Amino acid sequence: MDTDVLVIGGGNAALCAALMAREAGMRVLLLESAPRAWRGGNSAHTRNLRCMHDAPQDVLVEAYPEEEYWQDLLKVTGGLTDEHLARLVIRASSTCRDWMRRHGVHFQPPLSGALHVARTNAFFMGGGKALVNAYFRSAEALGVEIRYEAPVERLEIEDGRFVAAWCDGQRITAKSCVLAAGGFESNREWLREAWGQNARGEWPSDNFLIRGTAYNQGVLLRHMLEEHQADRIGDPTQAHMVAIDARAPLYDGGICTRIDCVSLGVVVNREAERFYDEGEDFWPKRYAIWGRLVAQQPGQVAYSIIDAKAIGRFMPPVFPGIVADSLPELGQKLGLDAGTFMQTMERYNAACRVGKFDHTALDxxxxxxxxxxxxxxxxxxxxxxxxxxxxxxxxxxxxxxxKVDDTAAVRFAGQASRNLFVAGEMMAGNVLGKGYTAGVGMSIGTAFGRIAGRNAALAAQGRPAVAGAVQD
Known part of the structure; x- marks a missing residue:
C-alpha cells in the first residue's frame, strides 16, 4: 500500500481526520487540490464553532445546553435534519476544544456587542486561516505527508470497499480512505443544472457569487453519486447561502463581504418592494437564509436600506454603503423606481410600532x-x-x-463501507437539510472529521468502526 490512510481534502474536516489517524499511529497521506497558498478550503474563511456547554467555560459565557442547541438547529432546518447525528455533533462540540488546542488552535476571549454569540460560539484567534495553518503545522510535525495541487479525479471501489484513488494519472492505494473534498458550489455548470432556468430563460445561478474557495468543484462528490451510486442525502438547491455585497469578488470574498445590517432596516428587491420579515430572529440564526431569499428575487439582486440610527450596531462590511441625505436621493442612487420606493418606505414607516428598542433581544x-x-x-x-x-x-x-451513519461510513444501498468514510461538506446535509445557524458547519466538520479519522485508522488495522463521537 502507498499509505495506511488516505485523506482527500484540505479543510477543517480533512485535517481533523488526518490528525486523528496519525495520532493512532497510521501512515497518512493528505491530498489537497489547491495550491499551498490557497489551502484550507472554506475553513480558511471561518471564525468560530458553535459549542454546547452547561456552565460558563474558558471562552464561553453563561450556558448553552444541548436542548437549546438542538432547538436552534431544528428551527433553522425546519426539521430537515437527522436528530441522532445532530445531537452527536452537539455533544461533541462541548469537548473538542482541548484537542484543538493540542494541535495549535488558540481561542479568543468572549465577544460582546453586535454579534450576540459570546454565549454560543467559540472564536478562533486569527480566524479560520490561523486554524487551518495550525492544523497543517501539527500534521507536518507529526509526519503526515501532504501533497498540494493534487485533485482526485476518481476512486476504485469494489463491493463498497475503497481500493485506490486516481490523482493526476497516478494510482494511489491505501488501506482506508476519508473523503472530505467539499461540495460543488464552485462548479458553475452544476449550479446551473441544480437551479435551472426561470420563465424568461435566464439562469439564476449565473448571478451567484462564491464566498469561499474556487476549488470545490464537486468532482469527487459527483463521481461517488453517479459512478458508484453511493447513498445520497440533500437537495442540490439547498446551501449555506448568504446575502453579500454585490461588489464582492466571484471567489474567496469571505466573511468581510457579508452585509449584517438586514435586521436593522428593510430589504427591497429590484422592483423596490419588500419581500420578507427582516426582524424574524437574531441575525446569527437567520443570516444564512437571506442569500436564498435574494436568489428568488428578479435578477437575484436586492437592497438593504438603513438610516443613521443603525450605524454602530452591526459588523461594518468591507465596502462602504451608498450614502444619501434623503430617501428619494438614495432610491435614485440605487437605480430604483422613485415612486414605488417611496411608497414602500412610507408604508413601512407608518406601520412601525416602536416600543423598547433593543437589538440584542427579541424586542x-x-x-x-x-x-x-x-x-x-x-x-x-x-x-x-x-x-x-x-x-x-x-x-x-x-x-x-x-448519507452516513454515526461511524461516518459511506453507504452503498444501505450498507456501510468497511473502509471508506466521509466528513465535512460532503456529508453536512445529514444535519443541515436547509438553513443554518452560525458556527454549526465547523462543529459538523470537527465532529465527523475526528470520527472519520478514528475509524479510518481502525479500518487500516483491520478492526471494525466505532459508532459515536470521539471521547477525549
Whole structure:
C-alpha cells in the first residue's frame, strides 16, 4: 500500500481526520487540490464553532445546553435534519476544544456587542486561516505527508470497499480512505443544472457569487453519486447561502463581504418592494437564509436600506454603503423606481410600532398593517444620512452529499463501507437539510472529521468502526 490512510481534502474536516489517524499511529497521506497558498478550503474563511456547554467555560459565557442547541438547529432546518447525528455533533462540540488546542488552535476571549454569540460560539484567534495553518503545522510535525495541487479525479471501489484513488494519472492505494473534498458550489455548470432556468430563460445561478474557495468543484462528490451510486442525502438547491455585497469578488470574498445590517432596516428587491420579515430572529440564526431569499428575487439582486440610527450596531462590511441625505436621493442612487420606493418606505414607516428598542433581544418593536410584517427591531427609517447596500446571493457550501451513519461510513444501498468514510461538506446535509445557524458547519466538520479519522485508522488495522463521537 502507498499509505495506511488516505485523506482527500484540505479543510477543517480533512485535517481533523488526518490528525486523528496519525495520532493512532497510521501512515497518512493528505491530498489537497489547491495550491499551498490557497489551502484550507472554506475553513480558511471561518471564525468560530458553535459549542454546547452547561456552565460558563474558558471562552464561553453563561450556558448553552444541548436542548437549546438542538432547538436552534431544528428551527433553522425546519426539521430537515437527522436528530441522532445532530445531537452527536452537539455533544461533541462541548469537548473538542482541548484537542484543538493540542494541535495549535488558540481561542479568543468572549465577544460582546453586535454579534450576540459570546454565549454560543467559540472564536478562533486569527480566524479560520490561523486554524487551518495550525492544523497543517501539527500534521507536518507529526509526519503526515501532504501533497498540494493534487485533485482526485476518481476512486476504485469494489463491493463498497475503497481500493485506490486516481490523482493526476497516478494510482494511489491505501488501506482506508476519508473523503472530505467539499461540495460543488464552485462548479458553475452544476449550479446551473441544480437551479435551472426561470420563465424568461435566464439562469439564476449565473448571478451567484462564491464566498469561499474556487476549488470545490464537486468532482469527487459527483463521481461517488453517479459512478458508484453511493447513498445520497440533500437537495442540490439547498446551501449555506448568504446575502453579500454585490461588489464582492466571484471567489474567496469571505466573511468581510457579508452585509449584517438586514435586521436593522428593510430589504427591497429590484422592483423596490419588500419581500420578507427582516426582524424574524437574531441575525446569527437567520443570516444564512437571506442569500436564498435574494436568489428568488428578479435578477437575484436586492437592497438593504438603513438610516443613521443603525450605524454602530452591526459588523461594518468591507465596502462602504451608498450614502444619501434623503430617501428619494438614495432610491435614485440605487437605480430604483422613485415612486414605488417611496411608497414602500412610507408604508413601512407608518406601520412601525416602536416600543423598547433593543437589538440584542427579541424586542417589541414591530409593524402593523403592512405585508410582510417586521416582527422585531422595527423603527422608522427617518434619520439622515441614509445608506443602501446592493445584495447578491453568496454561496458558502452546498448541502447535497453522501448519507452516513454515526461511524461516518459511506453507504452503498444501505450498507456501510468497511473502509471508506466521509466528513465535512460532503456529508453536512445529514444535519443541515436547509438553513443554518452560525458556527454549526465547523462543529459538523470537527465532529465527523475526528470520527472519520478514528475509524479510518481502525479500518487500516483491520478492526471494525466505532459508532459515536470521539471521547477525549
Amino acid at each position: 417589541d418593536c414591530h409593524t402593523e398593517g403592512v405585508a410582510p410584517a417586521k416582527t422585531h427591531w422595527a423603527r422608522p427609517i427617518d434619520t439622515a444620512p441614509y445608506y443602501g447596500y446592493a445584495l447578491r446571493p453568496g454561496v458558502t457550501f452546498t448541502y447535497l452529499g453522501l
